[in-house]
Each structure stands twice: as C-alpha cells, then as structure tokens.
Amino acid sequence: MYNFDVEKPTSIADAVAALGREEAQPMSGGQTLIPTLKARLAMPSVLVSLRGIDEMQGICTDDQGRLCIGGGTLHAVVAKEAAAQYPALAGLAARIGDPAVRNRGTIGGSVANNDPSACYPSAVLASGATVVTNAREIAADDFFEGMFATALEEGEIVTEVKFPIPEKAHYEKFIQPASRFPLVAVFVAKFGDGVRVAVTGASEDGVFRWTDAEAALSSNFDAGAIEGLTVDGSGMISDLHGSGDYRAHLVGVMTKRAVAALS
Amino acid sequence: MPKDGGIGASSKRREDVRFLTGEGNYTDDINLNGQAYVFFLRSDIAHGTLNSVDTSAAEAMPGVVKIFTGADFEAVGSIPCGWQVTDKHGEAMQEPRHPVLAHGKVRHVGEPIAAVVAESLGEARDAAEAIEVDISELPAVVDMKEAVKDGAPKVHDDLTSNLCYDWGFVEENKGAVDQAFKDAAHVTTLELVNNRLVANPMEPRVAVGDYARGTGDHTLYTTSQNPHVIRLLMGAFVLGIPEHKLRVVAPDVGGGFGTKIFHYQEEAFCTFAAKACNRPVKWTSSRSEAFMSDAHGRDHVTKIQMALDADNNFTALRTDTYANMGAYLSTFAPSVPTWLHGTLMAGNYKTPLIYVNVKAVFTNTVPVDAYRGAGRPEATYQLERLVDKCAHELGVDPIALRRQNFITEFPYATPVAVEYDTGDYVATMDKLEEISDMAGFNARRAASEAKGKLRGFGVNCYIEACGIAPSNLVGQLGARAGLYESATVRVNATGGLVVMTGSHSHGQGHETAFPQVIAEMIGIPEEMVEIVHGDTANTPMGMGTYGSRSLAVGGSAMVRATEKIIAKAKKIASHLLEASEGDIELKDGAFSVAGTDKSVAWGDVTLAAYVPHNYPLEDIEPGLEETAFYDPANFTYPSGAYACEVELDPETGQVTIERFAAADDFGNIVNPMIVTGQVHGGLAQGIGQALMENCTYDSDGQLLSASYMDYAIPRASDLPFYTVDHSCQTPCTHNPLGVKGCGEAGAIGSPPAVVNAVLDAMRSGGKDVGHIDMPVTPARVWAAMNG
Structure with a gap:
C-alpha cells in the first residue's frame, strides 16, 4: 500500500471534519478497503477510521420498535445481540465471511460500500430500513443506486441503520465457491402490510427488490405463489461462476426456499 | 496390536512439534545482515513487443539499490528445460529461450520485465511504478487448437510454429490400433478437458541470494523440493557457477505439490543480483504473484x-x-x-x-x-x-x-x-x-x-x-538427468545416527518415517535417528522429492547405506567378541555370537569405531559412516x-x-x-x-x-x-x-x-x-x- 495518514476520531462531528481533508477516505472495518490498499488500487492521503466513535456502536430499539444498529457495529455483535429481536438479520450477520471478517467488518461499512455481492444490503432493502447519516435519514429504497453506488454524498457517514422488524423473515444464500460471497442470496421479509423481497449477488445494478415476487407473496405467502415467476437474466452478472440466466434461475430458487423456511 | 515403533508403526510426526508451534524455519524466516529486497515488475499484457524499459526515473527513487532489466541478462543462460521429447517424426521438440527477465517480447501475464532491488520492499515497489515500459501489444494465443492453426500469432518468433512437439506413442502400433478400431464390435468416444490448476502450496515461493565477496561463494536459500537439482540447473546452465562455489538450501518448505520442483527465474535473479549488488537479495512471492508465476498444472x-x-x-x-x-x-x-x-x-x-x-x-x-x-x-x-x-x-x-x-497376471508388460x-x-x-x-x-x-x-x-x-x-530408462526417454537418490548414514560415537538424504521433505513426514526404517533394521529407538535434508552443503548429490519417490528411491538408498553400516559394525563386533564375523547376529540393538550368550551392545560397537583402542585397524578403517546411491530397476x-x-x-x-x-x-x-x-x-x-x-x-x-x-x-x-x-x-x-x-x-x-x-x-x-x-x-x- 501507499503511505497515508490515519485519523481515529471519537465523535461523528470530528469524523466529518477529518473527512473534509483532501483525498480522505472513511474506513469502517476495512474488510474491502484494506485489500484494495494492499493491491495499490486506491491511494487515499488520509484514512479516517470510524471504529473509535462510541455513538456509532451497538444496538438498541427505538420508540417505533425499530432495531437501531450503530454504523460502526461489528457483524459479530449483530450476530449475537440481534438474535432475539431479529433472528434473520442476526443469522445473516453470523454467516458473513469468517470469524476474522465478522470481528472487523461493520454494518455501516458494508452498506456504504454496496458491493453487489454483499449480504447486508439485501436485509436493509427487504426490511425497508432507514439509513441514518451524519446529515439525514435515507429510506433504503432511495439509498442503493447500483453497483458500489449509493445516495451518500462525499464525506457522508452511515451512522446508524434502523430496521423495522418484520413478522418473519429469512435470508437464503447460495455461495460463490471461491469468495463465499453470495452468488445469489435473497432476503424475504413479511410485514403486516406486505412482503418485501431483496436480491443480492445477482444483478449488475446491485441489490434490488423483486417486485413481482413481492406482489405474489403479499397476496399468498406460500412458495407456490412464485411458481412460474421469473426474473430476466439479461441484466444479471455473468462471470466464471455462473451465467446471467443461472443467476436469474437461482433468484427464484432462493426466494422459494426462503419462503418455504418460513411456512 | 499396532507396533509402537519401527516399520508399520503409526509414529507421530516429530516435525509437527516445530511446525505446529511456530518454530519452523522457512525461507522467509531467513533474514541476512544487509539484506535488500526485490520487487519484480511483471507484465500485465499477455503478448507484446517490448520496445523499451526506461528505469531512469525509478533509479532516482528513494532506497533504490539497483534496477535490472532483460538487457542485464543477455549474457546469462536460458532457464533450462530438463527433458527433451522426440516427436513422431524423430525430430527434437522446439525449445525456446527462456530469459530471466523478459527481453524483446513479453509472452504471458506475470512474466517479469524488470526487477528493483531496494532497501525495503515498499521502496522497491514504489520505484517499480516509476519504470516506464513501452509494449506494443500483439494478439495473444490462449486456446491450444487455435494456436496450432496456420497464421496463428506465434508465441516465439524464432520457432516454426506454436507446436512444441507432436508425439506418437507407440508410433509403430498406430496401424494395428487403427485396424482394431475398424474391426471393433463397439467403439466409445469421449472428448474432455482436464482443467488447468494452480498448485497453491500454503507457503508461497521465496528466494534469498547471498554472495561472499571474500571467497566468491554463492548461497541461494529457496523454497525447493530439490536443492541439488536447482544447484545443477542454475549453476551449470544459467549463471555459470560451479557446484563447489554454489550452495543451495531449501529449509522447511510449506508444501510443494510439484510446483516447487522447477528452477524459476526468481532464483537465478536473486543469486545473480546478490553478487551484482554485493549484498543479500530477498524475494518473497505474494499470493497474487504466485497465481501468475508458479507453474500451473494439467490443462x-x-x-x-x-x-x-x-x-x-x-x-x-x-x-x-x-x-x-x-x-x-x-x-x-x-x-x-x-x-x-x-x-x-x-x-x-x-x-x-x-x-x-x-x-x-x-x-x-x-x-x-x-x-x-x-x-x-x-x-x-x-x-x-x-x-x-x-x-x-x-x-x-x-x-x-x-x-x-x-x-491379473504379473509381471505384466503393457503395450505402452x-x-x-x-x-x-x-x-x-x-x-x-x-x-x-x-x-x-x-x-x-x-x-x-x-x-x-x-x-x-x-x-x-x-x-x-x-x-x-530408473535412470537408464528415463535417459532413453529424454531426461537430461539421472533419477537415482542418495543417502549418507553417519553413526555417532555413542550410537545415534544422522541420515543425510537427497530426498526433501515438504510435508511428507520423512523426518518421522525414515528413522522408523533404520530403527527396524538395527533394533534401536527411532529417537536415535535424525534426518538431515535440504542443504547441498551437507547432503550427497540427490534428485529430491516428487513423483512419490522418496521412500521407494531415497528410502532404498538409506537402506543400502545402513546395510553397509551394519556390515562394518558386524566386523567390529566380531573383533570385540573374538568371534567369526559370519557368526555375528544383530538383533534389538545388540550384536551377539550365534549359539552363545556373548553379546555387545550397538553403542559399544559404535564407540569402538571412533575410539579404536581395541579395533581391527589392520583390516578396516575407523569411523562408521557410509554413503549409498540407489537407482531403481x-x-x-x-x-x-x-x-x-x-x-x-x-x-x-x-x-x-x-x-x-x-x-x-x-x-x-x-x-x-x-x-x-x-x-x-x-x-x-x-x-x-x-x-x-x-x-x-x-x-x-x-x-x-x-x-x-x-x-x-x-x-x-x-x-x-x-x-x-x-x-x-x-x-x-x-x-x-x-x-x-x-x-x-x-x-x-x-x-x-x-x-x-x-x-x-x-x-x-x-x-x-x-x-x-x-x-x-x-x-x-x-x-x-x-x-
């Protein structure tokens, strides 16, 4: 990696100030960023670590009953502490990477990076969560804008994610055998007023909602309800590990399995 | 009941004590005084004409000791190939020159173009980025069937085509085989691909070159399955260093799987650069480099x-x-x-x-x-x-x-x-x-x-x-080296043994299994036997470990040397026991006279060999050390x-x-x-x-x-x-x-x-x-x- 300065602010305000420096780059766990730096594919002049900010740590419930997870909260903490209130989300966190990754990586980092094969964005989108930043609150439907693209402005920090807790939910993941990221994974969340289905790993546009499935499942929450529904393979990622058509097929299979797990 | 020692016992791997407690000594653990670090600038283009490599800006970068390009190796030999195949027309295979650093052309992604030696790896890498490489990209050939078509881009301009050889085996049988297919009641046909693999040993390759100006001695520490082979190939064919001025050490090696048999450019480079820079030069492969520079398999x-x-x-x-x-x-x-x-x-x-x-x-x-x-x-x-x-x-x-x-009948001579x-x-x-x-x-x-x-x-x-x-057989088949193995068995005065073997252990467990054989032969505890390997300075010329050969060939050499030891020890025992040599029996670590209760312990005989106060000096030399070379039939x-x-x-x-x-x-x-x-x-x-x-x-x-x-x-x-x-x-x-x-x-x-x-x-x-x-x-x- 190239040389850079490191700042470790202890408040959101200080972090925002530090990110105002030229070529500054936030780091919230570094599970993507550090390998990128080691490969010399990025050259920030200053890394601003978001891991020392107490107000971005931990999990609580707000007065609307939402599960509020600080942006700097480790996957391992979510896996443990969200298990009682939101087991599907905790289960997702428990299966990200390996123990080393889960004890360095954070929810804020994952959501802000919006890797098209990351796990968390599917939970955020399927839950209809709200992404809180230092400046504003952004609905999940408005947050994810495509592969590695989000609504975040330069220097804006994900400080918290607020998850409405569904009646029931399930995350079904089919792994890419080398990276063990999702080749296709589907998060199905059933709320009183409908079902939300979010798909990660599959699309060239990153995480997306499968609205046809949502409509079918909202009227009949049964795996059979999406029999015959398909997603178009043409916009799907096609690579060494599977064609777009294969990924499109897996979207259906994973969705059915997620629903079956809840039936 | 399972044995608790000797042949057939599941003795615990003694080497695991150091491997599992972090006490192994791998090549990357070797750090020499004054060591500099090398970073290889590798081609990111698969095929192209190398117009120029401008290092002038890079040479001014901090920490740079010296920068090398292909031009520095023009007078140096080609990385050699150890086997020649003769094609079905009786012609030798096409054999291109293989430069240490690319010269004239680049021919695969990952081929080293330049090498920066610097005070630190970071500085070497920084300087490498300042090297200006001008490559005119050429169409690449990747698919083999496309590569042999007329008009395909040639990987090597000085060869007639991309076909290395067209081998027929056994060519004389071809007509009879074709006739048998015409006469067949059923023919099954299958087309398939045997997929290309990357070996992925846990330890990536490492090379440390060292040069002693006062003596002119070169030393290369390297992650090799066969240090003697590297010494011969690199010394004789690439750098022109005679064996007595070149030592190659392969210490603990973390897996090879074949890909650490071969002599690689990086080994020759570090040996060459250590002299050119007059200081030790170290290269440690990153995992990314390993993917594009370790020889692949199958395909x-x-x-x-x-x-x-x-x-x-x-x-x-x-x-x-x-x-x-x-x-x-x-x-x-x-x-x-x-x-x-x-x-x-x-x-x-x-x-x-x-x-x-x-x-x-x-x-x-x-x-x-x-x-x-x-x-x-x-x-x-x-x-x-x-x-x-x-x-x-x-x-x-x-x-x-x-x-x-x-x-079902053996021996069976195959048609191949x-x-x-x-x-x-x-x-x-x-x-x-x-x-x-x-x-x-x-x-x-x-x-x-x-x-x-x-x-x-x-x-x-x-x-x-x-x-x-078998060396004579593989020689006929095109091998440019013999494939025997060697062992020196040195018995110490108090009875312990050291076996210096040409085999190399990089996961196989030789340090445990080889002593079991000697323990069985002499009737002593395995712990009395130590295995030394991996250093050309203290092992006899041997061909190393690959092709599942260590026990069958290296172990056999060790048995032969141990047989010589036992024969000599019996002579000493017969002297000490005042008995005829033919009556001496070795059992459970003691020599006895058949039919009597007279015996002398293994350790007393070995001591007599080195403290020959009472010893048949007129018949045999003192000492107890034997070497054997074994070439399989x-x-x-x-x-x-x-x-x-x-x-x-x-x-x-x-x-x-x-x-x-x-x-x-x-x-x-x-x-x-x-x-x-x-x-x-x-x-x-x-x-x-x-x-x-x-x-x-x-x-x-x-x-x-x-x-x-x-x-x-x-x-x-x-x-x-x-x-x-x-x-x-x-x-x-x-x-x-x-x-x-x-x-x-x-x-x-x-x-x-x-x-x-x-x-x-x-x-x-x-x-x-x-x-x-x-x-x-x-x-x-x-x-x-x-x-």
Whole structure:
C-alpha cells in the first residue's frame, strides 16, 4: 500500500471534519478497503477510521420498535445481540465471511460500500430500513443506486441503520465457491402490510427488490405463489461462476426456499 | 496390536512439534545482515513487443539499490528445460529461450520485465511504478487448437510454429490400433478437458541470494523440493557457477505439490543480483504473484476412444491430447503429457493395443508443468471416464466391465513400454465394494430422493508409475538427468545416527518415517535417528522429492547405506567378541555370537569405531559412516479403486460429496498414519479439481482466476470424512523395502470417481448427458441438466 495518514476520531462531528481533508477516505472495518490498499488500487492521503466513535456502536430499539444498529457495529455483535429481536438479520450477520471478517467488518461499512455481492444490503432493502447519516435519514429504497453506488454524498457517514422488524423473515444464500460471497442470496421479509423481497449477488445494478415476487407473496405467502415467476437474466452478472440466466434461475430458487423456511 | 515403533508403526510426526508451534524455519524466516529486497515488475499484457524499459526515473527513487532489466541478462543462460521429447517424426521438440527477465517480447501475464532491488520492499515497489515500459501489444494465443492453426500469432518468433512437439506413442502400433478400431464390435468416444490448476502450496515461493565477496561463494536459500537439482540447473546452465562455489538450501518448505520442483527465474535473479549488488537479495512471492508465476498444472484437451469386441473385451485404445506448455518450457514440462501420461494409458486393463498422440502447444499463458500426479491424473481421468461411458453405452455394470478387463497376471508388460511388477486389482476392487458399503447405496439414494435430491455413485480404478525413476530408462526417454537418490548414514560415537538424504521433505513426514526404517533394521529407538535434508552443503548429490519417490528411491538408498553400516559394525563386533564375523547376529540393538550368550551392545560397537583402542585397524578403517546411491530397476506401480458418492441438488446444480472410499495398494507401509494423511491430502486436491478448481484465461490472455476471490479451493466443509484402506498390499518386487509410494495416489485416483458419480446422479434424475467437464460447478450441472 501507499503511505497515508490515519485519523481515529471519537465523535461523528470530528469524523466529518477529518473527512473534509483532501483525498480522505472513511474506513469502517476495512474488510474491502484494506485489500484494495494492499493491491495499490486506491491511494487515499488520509484514512479516517470510524471504529473509535462510541455513538456509532451497538444496538438498541427505538420508540417505533425499530432495531437501531450503530454504523460502526461489528457483524459479530449483530450476530449475537440481534438474535432475539431479529433472528434473520442476526443469522445473516453470523454467516458473513469468517470469524476474522465478522470481528472487523461493520454494518455501516458494508452498506456504504454496496458491493453487489454483499449480504447486508439485501436485509436493509427487504426490511425497508432507514439509513441514518451524519446529515439525514435515507429510506433504503432511495439509498442503493447500483453497483458500489449509493445516495451518500462525499464525506457522508452511515451512522446508524434502523430496521423495522418484520413478522418473519429469512435470508437464503447460495455461495460463490471461491469468495463465499453470495452468488445469489435473497432476503424475504413479511410485514403486516406486505412482503418485501431483496436480491443480492445477482444483478449488475446491485441489490434490488423483486417486485413481482413481492406482489405474489403479499397476496399468498406460500412458495407456490412464485411458481412460474421469473426474473430476466439479461441484466444479471455473468462471470466464471455462473451465467446471467443461472443467476436469474437461482433468484427464484432462493426466494422459494426462503419462503418455504418460513411456512 | 499396532507396533509402537519401527516399520508399520503409526509414529507421530516429530516435525509437527516445530511446525505446529511456530518454530519452523522457512525461507522467509531467513533474514541476512544487509539484506535488500526485490520487487519484480511483471507484465500485465499477455503478448507484446517490448520496445523499451526506461528505469531512469525509478533509479532516482528513494532506497533504490539497483534496477535490472532483460538487457542485464543477455549474457546469462536460458532457464533450462530438463527433458527433451522426440516427436513422431524423430525430430527434437522446439525449445525456446527462456530469459530471466523478459527481453524483446513479453509472452504471458506475470512474466517479469524488470526487477528493483531496494532497501525495503515498499521502496522497491514504489520505484517499480516509476519504470516506464513501452509494449506494443500483439494478439495473444490462449486456446491450444487455435494456436496450432496456420497464421496463428506465434508465441516465439524464432520457432516454426506454436507446436512444441507432436508425439506418437507407440508410433509403430498406430496401424494395428487403427485396424482394431475398424474391426471393433463397439467403439466409445469421449472428448474432455482436464482443467488447468494452480498448485497453491500454503507457503508461497521465496528466494534469498547471498554472495561472499571474500571467497566468491554463492548461497541461494529457496523454497525447493530439490536443492541439488536447482544447484545443477542454475549453476551449470544459467549463471555459470560451479557446484563447489554454489550452495543451495531449501529449509522447511510449506508444501510443494510439484510446483516447487522447477528452477524459476526468481532464483537465478536473486543469486545473480546478490553478487551484482554485493549484498543479500530477498524475494518473497505474494499470493497474487504466485497465481501468475508458479507453474500451473494439467490443462489438457483430449479425445479418447475405446474399441471393444462383441464380448466387451477392450481390444484397442487411442487418444489424442493437446497439452498446454504455456509460454515457456518449465523444467519437466515436456515429460508430463508424454512419459508420465502415455505410459499410463493401459491403466489396470489388458488392452492389447494402445496409441497415444500428444501435441504440446505454446500459448501466452503461465508455463504448465507437474502438479501432484503429473500426467498420471490426466491419463487416469480420461481412461476411467471412458470405461464408465463404455459401460453405460453397452448397458453393463461399470464395475463388472472393469473386472472383466483387469490385468491379473504379473509381471505384466503393457503395450505402452512399462512393466507392472505386482498388483492385485481384484483385491482392491473387492475391498472397495466392502468399505464403500455399496450394498447400502440404494437405501441412501432413496433417502436423498425423499428430500428432493439426487444421489449418484461412481467408481474408478487407477494405476500410477512412481518411485521415479530408473535412470537408464528415463535417459532413453529424454531426461537430461539421472533419477537415482542418495543417502549418507553417519553413526555417532555413542550410537545415534544422522541420515543425510537427497530426498526433501515438504510435508511428507520423512523426518518421522525414515528413522522408523533404520530403527527396524538395527533394533534401536527411532529417537536415535535424525534426518538431515535440504542443504547441498551437507547432503550427497540427490534428485529430491516428487513423483512419490522418496521412500521407494531415497528410502532404498538409506537402506543400502545402513546395510553397509551394519556390515562394518558386524566386523567390529566380531573383533570385540573374538568371534567369526559370519557368526555375528544383530538383533534389538545388540550384536551377539550365534549359539552363545556373548553379546555387545550397538553403542559399544559404535564407540569402538571412533575410539579404536581395541579395533581391527589392520583390516578396516575407523569411523562408521557410509554413503549409498540407489537407482531403481523399475518404476513402482501403486494401484487402487476409489468410490465417490454425491448428492446433487437438481434445483441449484450443487454437488456435495457425501462419501468417499479409497482402497489403495501401496505395497509395504512404513507409517500407516502418514500414508492415510497423504491419501487424505491427495483426495482433497483431486476432489478440488473435480468440483471447484479452475484456472481460466480470457481470450486476451488475462488471468481471470487470479486470486482466491475467483479460484476456488476446497475447504474442510467441502469434503467428507473419507474411508481409506491400504490393507491390500502387493509389495514392490525390486526395492529393498517393498514400498511403492503414496503421495500422489489420492489426486490421481479421485477426479473420475467424482465425475462418474455426478453423471450417475444426473441419470437417476432422468438426464443422461454423457459427459460433463471439470470442475463440476453448480452452474455447469444446472446448465447440463437444463440443456
């Protein structure tokens, strides 16, 4: 990696100030960023670590009953502490990477990076969560804008994610055998007023909602309800590990399995 | 009851104490005073004309000691190839120059163009980025069949084409084979790909060059399976350093799997640069560099055909293979698809007529060479897939068809130049049927189907030729070196022994198993024997470890040297006991006079050898140290039968290995635990090839599977608990231990069983696709089932 300065602010305000420096780059766990730096594919002049900010740590419930997870909260903490209130989300966190990754990586980092094969964005989108930043609150439907693209402005920090807790939910993941990221994974969340289905790993546009499935499942929450529904393979990622058509097929299979797990 | 020492005991691996406690001494642990670091600037273009390499800006960068380019190595020899293949017209293979640093052209992604030596690795890397390289990109050739077409871009402009050789074996049999196909009652044809693999030893390659200006002595520390071979190749052919001024040390090495046999440019560079810079120069490969600079394995494209008579007897076999050499000839590359592959095409069967054609092809890819099994997995895979396909086409049981055609009489001279000394293929197949619980398969299949899964059962046999190799034979076949092994056994005054062996242990457990043999021969505890290896300064010239040869060849050399020790010790004992030498017996660590109670302990005899106050000095020299070189009379021929049971998810195409059974005949066994471990490791790599591993280039020669993000190797959870049995033992007839070698069997014998099982599962789901190429990934299975 190239040389850079490191700042470790202890408040959101200080972090925002530090990110105002030229070529500054936030780091919230570094599970993507550090390998990128080691490969010399990025050259920030200053890394601003978001891991020392107490107000971005931990999990609580707000007065609307939402599960509020600080942006700097480790996957391992979510896996443990969200298990009682939101087991599907905790289960997702428990299966990200390996123990080393889960004890360095954070929810804020994952959501802000919006890797098209990351796990968390599917939970955020399927839950209809709200992404809180230092400046504003952004609905999940408005947050994810495509592969590695989000609504975040330069220097804006994900400080918290607020998850409405569904009646029931399930995350079904089919792994890419080398990276063990999702080749296709589907998060199905059933709320009183409908079902939300979010798909990660599959699309060239990153995480997306499968609205046809949502409509079918909202009227009949049964795996059979999406029999015959398909997603178009043409916009799907096609690579060494599977064609777009294969990924499109897996979207259906994973969705059915997620629903079956809840039936 | 299991033995607690000596031959046949599962002695715990003594080397694991240091490996598992972080006390190993690997090449990267070696740091010399004043050491500088090298970073190689590697080509990111697969094929291009190297117009210029401007280092002027880089040389002014902080910490730079010296920067080297291809021009600095013009007077230096080519990285040599250790094997020459003669083609079917009697012509020598085409052999291109292989420069230490690219000169004139770049020919694969990852080829080193320049090398920066600096005070730190970071500074070297910074400076490398300031080197201005001007390359005119040329069209790349990646596909072998395209590469040999007229008008294809040439990897080497000074060669006539991209065809390294067109080998026919046995050329004289070709007419008879073709006639047998015309006369056949049935012909089965199969086209397949043996996928390119990356070896991925846990420890990446490292080289540290050192030069002593006061004496002119060079030392190279390197991650090698065969330091003497590196010393000879690099000293004599590349850098012109005689052996007595060059020491090569391969200390603890963290896995090799073949890819650390070869002499690499980085070794020659560090040795050369240490003198040029007058300070030690160290290179440690990153994992990313390993993917694009370690020799790859396999990469064959094959069409194979079997002719059968009306009674389902195999009457003839012919096979045509394109074998990828990559951009240059790595050390053993030409031998892998020929003499380690064509000679194995008889397999376990008495097929009377066989013809093998191999076209070796240059492409703009990393050189391809031996990887665990080296040629024999490629032979086994095509043959055992073909036999399964024959059985299904004929509607006969695949095991019955195999049994019908088994070789049953030994020795057996195959039509492909080798003579199997022993074997019992019926016994290993019987054992396999027992340990794989074939009888319970239908119930297990029903259980899988009840949960919506398909279940398949696949078997294969294998034979391998290892214990490499008889020097006179391989010399005739094109080897440019002998393949004996050496051992010096030094007995210390108080009775302990040190064995200095030319074999090299990089995971095999020699430090445990070799002492077991000597302990058995003398009747002393294993702890009294120490193994020294990996340093040309203190071991006799030996050829190293590969081809499952260490115990069969290196162990035999050690036995021969120990026999000399015992013979001399008996002379000393006869003097001490005042008895006739012919009456002296060695048992349980003591010499006794037959028929009497007179005896003298091993330690008293060894002490007498070094404190010869009472000693037959008029007849024999003092001291107790002997050397032996052992050159085998034949290859050894381990064999076995493997069974794989898979579950297949028809919705996703995911295949999981549910059971795997291996029944091997390794001849006599010194340490059953180590043998089991070797089989486990080989199976993991064979299953990895069958299900997951795939080294892939795009049509521009860019490596697509260049990291663990895209190159899948199996993890523990991808593998089942194996059932491994090696109780079928037909001892090798020509080495003193009766051993055959077990290091590669698992990787050789497992891929066809996996694919046969997957196809069986697909058939049970109503889909008979005939063949599916490795790796059998979920995407491929799904595509095949829905094609």
